[in-house]
Amino acid sequence: MHEVWTISETYEGRIKEVSLELLARGRALADTLGVALGTVVIGYKIPKTELNSLIEHGADSVYVADDPKLSSFTCNTYSNVLVQLFAAHKPQIVVSAATTTGRTLMPYVAVKTHAGLTADCTGLAIEENTQNLLQTRPAIGGNILATIKTPDHRPQMATVRPRSTKILAPDSSRTGSIEYIPISEDWFSSEVEVLGMRALEGQQGAIDEADIVVSGGKGLKKKDNFKLIEKLAVALGGEVGASRDAVDRGWEAYPHQVGLSGKTISPRLYMAAGISGAIQHLAGIKTAKCIVAINSDEHANIFDLADFGIVGDLFTVIPEILKRLESRSEA
Amino acid sequence: MHIIVLVKQVPETSDVQMDKETGTMIRSSSSSIINPLDLYALEAALTIKDVKGARVSVITMGPAGAIKVLKEAIAMGCDDAVHLTDRAFAGSDTWATSYILAQAIKKLGLPDLILCGERATDGDTAQVGPAIASWLSLPAVTYTSKIEQIEINSIIAERLIEEGYQKVKVALPALMTVVKEIGIVRLPTLKGKKKAMASSIPQWNAHDIEADPSFIGLKGSPTRVVKIETPKVSRNCTLVHVEDEASMSVAMDSLFAFLNDRDFLQKGGKKHA
Numbered sequence: 001m002h003e004v005w006t007i008s009e010t011y012e013g014r015i016k017e018v019s020l021e022l023l024a025r026g027r028a029l030a031d032t033l034g035v036a037l038g039t040v041v042i043g044y045k046i047p048k049t050e051l052n053s054l055i056e057h058g059a060d061s062v063y064v065a066d067d068p069k070l071s072s073f074t075c076n077t078y079s080n081v082l083v084q085l086f087a088a089h090k091p092q093i094v095v096s097a098a099t100t101t102g103r104t105l106m107p108y109v110a111v112k113t114h115a116g117l118t119a120d121c122t123g124l125a126i127e128e129n130t131q132n133l134l135q136t137r138p139a140i141g142g143n144i145l146a147t148i149k150t151p152d153h154r155p156q157m158a159t160v161r162p163r164s165t166k167i168l169a170p171d172s173s174r175t176g177s178i179e180y181i182p183i184s185e186d187w188f189s190s191e192v193e194v195l196g197m198r199a200l201e202g203q204q205g206a207i208d209e210a211d212i213v214v215s216g217g218k219g220l221k222k223k224d225n226f227k228l229i230e231k232l233a234v235a236l237g238g239e240v241g242a243s244r245d246a247v248d249r250g251w252e253a254y255p256h257q258v259g260l261s262g263k264t265i266s267p268r269l270y271m272a273a274g275i276s277g278a279i280q281h282l283a284g285i286k287t288a289k290c291i292v293a294i295n296s297d298e299h300a301n302i303f304d305l306a307d308f309g310i311v312g313d314l315f316t317v318i319p320e321i322l323k324r325l326e327s328r329s330e331a
Numbered sequence: 332m333h334i335i336v337l338v339k340q341v342p343e344t345s346d347v348q349m350d351k352e353t354g355t356m357i358r359s360s361s362s363s364i365i366n367p368l369d370l371y372a373l374e375a376a377l378t379i380k381d382v383k384g385a386r387v388s389v390i391t392m393g394p395a396g397a398i399k400v401l402k403e404a405i406a407m408g409c410d411d412a413v414h415l416t417d418r419a420f421a422g423s424d425t426w427a428t429s430y431i432l433a434q435a436i437k438k439l440g441l442p443d444l445i446l447c448g449e450r451a452t453d454g455d456t457a458q459v460g461p462a463i464a465s466w467l468s469l470p471a472v473t474y475t476s477k478i479e480q481i482e483i484n485s486i487i488a489e490r491l492i493e494e495g496y497q498k499v500k501v502a503l504p505a506l507m508t509v510v511k512e513i514g515i516v517r518l519p520t521l522k523g524k525k526k527a528m529a530s531s532i533p534q535w536n537a538h539d540i541e542a543d544p545s546f547i548g549l550k551g552s553p554t555r556v557v558k559i560e561t562p563k564v565s566r567n568c569t570l571v572h573v574e575d576e577a578s579m580s581v582a583m584d585s586l587f588a589f590l591n592d593r594d595f596l597q598k599g600g601k602k603h604a
Binding site for chain 1: 462499552568571
């Protein structure tokens with residue numbers, strides 16, 4: 001029977017958390033179909049413990065392409081690896097993360113393999129009679145949810161929004177196979193060369209993969225005040241986000257921008273302070289699990305989407321929250 | 332140097348209607364604008380034109396009204412444009428759309444560089460750019476935030492990815508998608524507007540671009556929309572007011588109970604890997 005596959009991503013030799021989320025998705029689909037779950041890892045010197053963790057988190061077979069020339073993602077080369085693997089194994093479903101890598105690689109592969117591809121899904125299921133993959137995704141700024149299928153083309157491909165799935169608890173008694181794929185010189189294209197990496201400014205990490213995001217907007221009034229947002233983010237163990245207004249004013253760098261012209265995110269907790277909630281901003285947070293908003297205007301749009309709202313002056317409210325958090329950690 | 336920029340007309344986000352039968356958007360019913368993220372691709376192309384000299388062509392696919400976005404691009408400083416329009420294109424998914432655009436690029440002549448916005452604000456897939464590169468077997472560099480150096484045969488650029496900025500060198504011809512950080516979008520000039528008014532924009536149909544009929548439109552699209560729902564926002568916001576010390580204390584108790592119930596107060600939170 002044709003397997004369900006996920007594409008696992010690595011960074012600096014480690015499997016990314018989002019790839020474990022995919023295994024939870026893939027496991028559910030594979031169990032419904034009664035087939036095995038495979039996962040593909042492309043990289044260099046991925047430790048055996050990392051590969052084993054894929055099995056512990058739900059994979060039955062791990063296909064590894066390991067070569068120095070695969071250490072960084074480049075679209076054409078990675079695409080060549082996948083096209084060859086698809087031809088050899090004919091997976092019926094392939095899911096990848098809707099990361100910058102997944103969203104670049106999968107469309108490239110879909111064209112080469114004449115496969116249907118659905119972007120940034122938040123729901124995947126198997127249709128009862130046809131066994132087709134049903135792919136649900138928000139579109140048009142989160143105003144609609146579209147369910148899409150690929151009736152006549154295989155594999156059925158989808159990218160899945162990071163943090164939209166709970167990782168399965170690791171089970172060290174699970175068994176599975178690890179297969180190293182013979183390297184083929186034909187894969188390698190020299191058209192793109194990775195020259196290096198430059199870290200994001202500040203101590204913060206990426207908001208797309210964060211559990212908790214604390215965002216600030218126009219209500220912060222000036223750049224200096226943005227430190228309040230940073231403090232709150234650190235105290236909660238989260239990352240810093242910002243509205244378009246705050247980014248356009250230079251208070252926070254663009255990688256932190258949440259919304260239609262920034263990032264669409266699904267953290268477990270989204271906290272917005274001094275953000276009124278323009279439709280473009282709300283589009284970026286509609287799939288957040290929980291939203292807390294602080295705004296002085298009781299009629300601000302953000303409260304329509306929030307689970308918990310504080311109507312008040314953020315310059316007194318945030319320090320009070322910080323004080324409480326501090327006294328908790330001392331207790 | 333020849334640069335082709337691909338742009339899309341999108342509905343204003345607040346004003347969208349769906350066809351209940353096919354699950355596709357009714358484009359003509361809403362006021363349409365140039366996809367805001369495509370403006371950054373135009374800006375990137377025009378910056379290269381300013382610095383290095385280039386011919387910048389623009390292509391869009393869409394119904395008759397789409398010509399408006401091409402005129403806008405010319406008013407900003409682009410040199411020429413092509414409008415792809417045919418009933419047979421309707422209902423194309425990203426696979427079919429990228430095929431149509433790739434065919435048009437072939438007919439126009441493979442340029443040194445193809446630039447696209449990161450994604451469109453309506454479909455929000457970000458798939459068409461890389462897919463076009465695949466059809467043309469070109470290298471794809473996505474999420475470009477900065478173009479550092481342009482040589483005859485290569486570009487050095489930075490990509491904004493989850494872990495930071497990745498610097499790459501790409502051989503030309505290539506396709507790049509750009510993010511907002513690439514630059515500040517210029518306004519149309521009076522001279523440009525006059526040029527846009529005077530310019531006649533050719534319209535190409537499926538036959539003109541030698542499109543395989545089985546690769547275009549709804550029929551040529553591997554994916555099918557089977558259901559459209561309008562998700563209801565039902566978060567039932569608990570609203571507390573802070574006006575003085577007493578109400579602050581009540582609000583904080585309530586907030587911390589709320590956060591605690593949902594496990595958000597584990598020491599230090601759970602950091603991502």
